[in-house]
Amino acid sequence: MSAAEEAIDAVDAIAVELYALPPEQFTAARNARAAGDRELSGRVKALRKPTVAAWAVNLLAREGQLRDALELAAALREAQDDLDSAELARLSRRRRALVSALATQAVQLAHDRGVTVSGAARDDIQKTVNAAVMDAAAAAAVMSARLVRPLEASGFDAVDVTDAVGGSLPGLPDTPAPTRDDLAERRARKAAEREAREAERAAGEAGRELDKIEALLAKTRERSGLLRERIEDVRADLARLEAEEAKAARETERLDEEFGAAASRARAATKRADAARAAVSAD
Template sequence: MPKPPAPDELDAIAVELYALPPAEFTAARNARAAASDRPLGARVKKLPKPAVAAWAVSLLGREGQLGDALELASALREAQDDLDAAELSRLSGQRRALVAALSKQAAALAGERGVAVGAAAREDVEKTINAAVMDAAAAAAVMTGRLVRPLEATGFESVDLTDALGGSAPDGSAAPPPPSRDDLAERRARKEAEKAAREAERAESEAERELSRIEGRLGKARERADLLHERLEDLRDEVARFERDSADAEAEVKRIDEERSEAASVARAASKKAEAAREALEERGGR
């Protein structure tokens, strides 16, 4: 009995054939089957013609940015496993925007090769990219470059990959086993630890900002206190000068008052003498 062809050999031929525009596929497949030995040729002959949407997604995987979507897929699935609603909502929004952008890119790449992607096929392209983002097995299938029909993710169930590829199924086409309870507990614990660390860092930053604000206020208060202290010292010196001047003025007043008292006494004595002299003069005049 002839030995069946190795899957790698068949898959390599399939990748080459599925890189051709769909309109060229059948003729190229038949020619390649005829040129191969009988066992391999029979397998090549059975390779199905790809749907336009499937071919466009394979093209995107080869020449576009489909890898970006598949990187997002890992984070999205982890958020689902951990039941992190906020992260899931954020990643879901990113996924929808990325899927739409990649679908547009796939249609543009197909158009450059003369293949029109109609409205229905465009919708299938979006569904297929979304399925690859949502499901690891679907992502592995898409990245083989041998997709023959569109894929679709329904909820969080595994994507149906039956007859989705030309050639063998990739090693990662089987759905991964669900995470164990220990794995989920570890992921949740890690998420909680990361959240606690972020909150602690935010609290630390806020405390440092508050400390900086208080230190700024303290510096201004110290400057004002120093200025007032200097002014107070100046005022104390001035008060001391005023007290000395006041004491000198009081002493001057006392001295002048004593002089006035002495002058008043002299004036009274002189007035008495003058009065006596006037009286004496009047007596002599009367004689």
């Protein structure tokens, strides 16, 4: 490493320390540090005081709170490469929620250090985090933890990171652009994943439908069994009643015969009584 590169690294390291301080302490600390190091004095003195929004975003970077945002950025780039509109829509919703949550967290981190973040500064924090998700250069600037001004992504244009970082501007990670074969393979994998998810969803629905029908079948079988038992009880009652009715019919027939005989005897007795009374009256 050359002397110039060592000097750049040293200034960057000093910048990270200075930007960890609350903004109102920055200027005095920077001047004191510049006075104590003659070789780097000019470069250290050139470090600019960060805005409250930039300082709060630096807090997020130092606290390691931007990992989810960077992972989301990679997923968004992959979805864009794959032309996956459904995945882009889902990731965009997640991006908005995550950016808002991180802005809230940055405001809380600042508050914990005794710094109040205004509404305008909170908006700048949110725009900066969003820019880091949308643009690789902005992400590199934010992750340096040496941001001095807020960033903003506008449309499809690259985010302007000029003079946005104290010290040297961090380079972009060395990630080769995907080849046509890579994209084709990725899209095929995405299509297979979507097909698998759809198959799992269909299988889940079929399983739930099967469980529903099985439950209904069990209830119907139970009701059928109860009705069968009731029918058997009714049949037994009917057989008993039919037997009792036959017995009553036979008894009725017997009593009818006895009634007829008794009636005949009563008529004969009445005739004899009438004759006897007549004979007595004649005498």
